[in-house]
Amino acid sequence: MSNQDMDTQLASIQEEFKVKSSEVKSITDVDAINDYFFNRKKGKLTNVLRGLKSIKDPAEKKNLGKLANETKIEILAKLDKLALEYKSTTAKMSNFDVTLPGKTPSLGRIHPLRQVQEELVDIFYSMGFSVHEGNELENELYCFEYLNIPATHPARDLQDTFYVKKYQNSDIEEVLRTHTSNMQVRIMEQQKPPLRIVVPGRVFRNEAIDASHEHTFYQMEGFVVDEDVSISNLTYVLKEAMSKILQQSVQIRLRPGYFPYVEPGFEADCSCVNCDGKGCKTCKYTGWVEMLGCGMIHPKVFESAGYEAGKYTGFAFGIGINRLAMLKYGIPDIREFMKGDLRFLDQF
Amino acid sequence: MKLSLNWLKEFVEINETPERISELITMHIAEVEGFENQAESLKHIVVGKVLEAKRHPNADNLNIGQFDVGEDNARQIVFGGKAVLKAGDMIPVALPGAHIGEITISERKLRNEISQGMCCLNSEIGILDNEEKLHFFDNSVTTGTPISEVLKLNDVIIEIDNKTLTHRSDLFNHVGFAREIAVVLQKELNIPALLEAEQSDEIKFTVEVEDPKSCPRYMGVVLNNIKIKSSPDWMQARLVSVGVRPINNVVDITNYVMMEYGQPLHAFDFDKLNGNKIIVRRAKKDELFVSLDNKNHKLDENTLVIADDNNPTALAGIMGGLTSEISDKTTTMALESANFEPTIIRKASSKQSLRTEASTRHEKGLGFIFPELGFWRAIELLVEHANAKVASSIKNVNQGRPQKKEQSLSLEFIERLIGMQISREKINEILTGLSFEIINDQEGVLTIEVPDHRTDISNEQDLIEEIARMIGYDAIPVTPLLGLLEPSIREKTTYIGEQLIHQLSAWGAREVMNYSFYGTEDVEKLELSEEKHIEIVNPMNPDQQYMRQTLLAGLLKSIKYNQDNQYKNISLVEYGHVFFPNNEFSVVAGVISLEDNSVFYKAKGLVEELLIRHNIKVLLKPLEDSDERENTNYQVFNPAADAIYTAGKSQIATIGLIKQNILDKYDISGSIAFFTIHLPRFVELSSKTTKFKKINLLPKIDLDISIEVTKEINWNMIQAEIVKSAGKYLESAELFDVYEGDKIDENKKSLGIRMFFQAKDRTLTMNEAEKIRTNIVDQLSKKFNAIHRF
């Protein structure tokens, strides 16, 4: 048998196998194919393999040997699969234990705060809101002054805000932003209304940490500015967004609240999803769960941004991402988020 | 702040249930945290009469008594040694079912003796003075009567969250809330008119305000003939119910008036003052002062004091002094009712760590009218309940009544901001009800005169809030937001940073979030320089003193934390900001841990895959050779295994093995590879536009070679030589195996390389490919002394 013949033969064996395997109807057919190619005396592939011995040239022998072997492995693997499909009762196949544990792929984890934040961002992005993050180190003008929080306001006290030592010649103090509202005036200065913006990001408060307080947490500020934006639009946006996040239709209830950069200011409650507003332990039997602070943008803020007085109206709201994540996943202790503990992170 | 419903009812008719009125207050005025129904909380606590009392046979500090609680049979009750009881005493007894704090009383055995109730101290059930003592009822009281009935404790106490009152200095009192409730309920407000007292010239008295800016108004008078005693029961009960401890009639009256009208008052023992003068002045530097609560304070010029001829005798608006305190022997007093500048009060109160009911009110800024309301009401009560007589002229030092604020209000703007139309009648009703006056109405614009007590009103939107909240926010319809439909955008660095985190996590990394700070300890461990860091003025603790310039410190601590919990071979990534003077930017960084140094290649593969996915072409250089290594934290890396990815002049990423001594300092086992990606640069270079390349459908030939070279020949050099000597038909050359070990020379390594050959226009023959291979092998052996093995 010449080398050329052998090549051709292997090719025809592959062809022949394709035809035969496509006609298999039962396990008997599978066994017959097995016998046809691999019978120890007259099997077609057995014969070819036997012929290898007679090749003299070592390089040629290696090449053809490799090819023949690959053909054999390929056909055997396919026969195994066929046997499995036709529920072979042969000993080898019945040992296939489908109840053994699957091999878990090594997928990582996204931090639960990011998961909640992304969910929020996706909802607002879909409603036409642009997304900005901004800097965490901010000067006190954008963090406070421009937002109608003058130097005399209690929020400016050292016990609430982290201040940084001056590293440059400037009268303006720099602070770690206490809210992502720092971006309100920055964005208003760069863009003209209509504005629909959300600002998710890290914020800081200088307060002792315990199960419900962290000095580092995540917040999402949102604001809308246009010529005729009203309280009734605010309720609409919150109702739509909260319904999406909580995956059911909810009611929003506004009541008086106080934040210096909005007027009027509101606390927004969301109808309790646990009891459908009928009253339960989660909502302290009121049917409402406190959700976020919001309000109509204060004229002083527009003034800071250089907007013409009375031309625009707008609303702003701030969502605590940690709080939402705790509510959503039932996490009792806010300190878990920043611990880096895989026993925690791997749960999400 | 606590509100007594009975007290409110003196000024406005309220028929609503406690639940309903609480809800209305929450919805229209300020958040109600909860309410306490006194009769409810004192349920099952009745008047009991001691029939006999004896020592408990099995316990030295317990007694056993038989009590008549108005039932057929007497009850046996075990009580503590604190109560000295004798037959005939009438005291509060809690029967089974009563709630004392968290405990529900039930019948039980105490040291083998049955106890069918409990004797209650005032402090245990929050009645009267709230002290740890027993109240004895008059013998005329029928046994078994609920004590709430006997003590007339039928009030409902509503707790308001002060946070929602931040801007409303006028609401820290009952009259203020009553005014708002009257509007909510659409009822009359009945505030009794206050009579101005007649003055006298019996005692000479002067008031001198040195700093009128800090004290815009000071009213004072001397009263004599005072008889100090307990204040009337009803007054004590009211004070206790709103959380104030009764002391004596004079002090109780000042507190009562503060809770009623919102004006803090102070009473000085006039005989203890040096001279006849009250001076309002700044404290001198290091001046000493002992406050009522017997604490020493060192003052400075930023603190306002009330002084006599020699010494400070009160911290203005915060607390009185010990020396002029009203005592049992007081017969003559000076009464103070004043306005102080809010900031000076807040700063002094925070500096001296003294927060009082008075400072809470003053630091919010009380309107000009408050001092006179409190003043006249207090004199009225002092005359009635402390036998007082006005003995001096009445001082009223001020710069004149400030002009009333006027604010215009456009009807069109009301509708625009609220999103619904509101009738003129309703607007009138609400504003007038809240004591605003409509002084002009022209072409849809109202001119509103703001009442003196509303210091918070300064613009149109403030007035619209009044209208909207009184109508009720729940009455405002929900209207879809309309506007120009424009494509929204996402800040690119954040967005791509998040993408990278997702890509890394798909590959197996876990995302952590660490603090943005670290301390001296980390700076030292990582061999960073403290001076270059931005420092926090007021850190939580020294471990959080510096703003981070690398995410490495936090990531290493996370590795350590999890290694301690038996996690091995983990990969952690983080998105975060780093801070340099005038330069804050975001990075994505990661640490990968493995047993050995091969972890470097894992990190490298990962970073390169991210670069490829985002179409960024980079150059890899060992960090050692890089001229820009100053800007990297190169010192954390093992100098033999670090590298930097650059594109043009831009450093995009660094990777490397963390030095062993740093790992030792963090007590981390195994090897750690660290990478950090500069996001703004990454984003700048990343491009989404991929150019399609025609797919070559012609057959490809793959051929392997296996070569042995000395260890200093690196893969980059070999690959470059293969590309050079292969010519145009080489499609790619991949390293699939590296072997170093026993089977070859110790200074050598063996590399397995697979090459793919392909022509663009025809089928390449095996012969051609083999020729190219031979040439490659020849060149490799010429250049690097490579030995080719089959």
Ligand SMILES: [Zn+2]
């Ligand atoms: Zn509920």
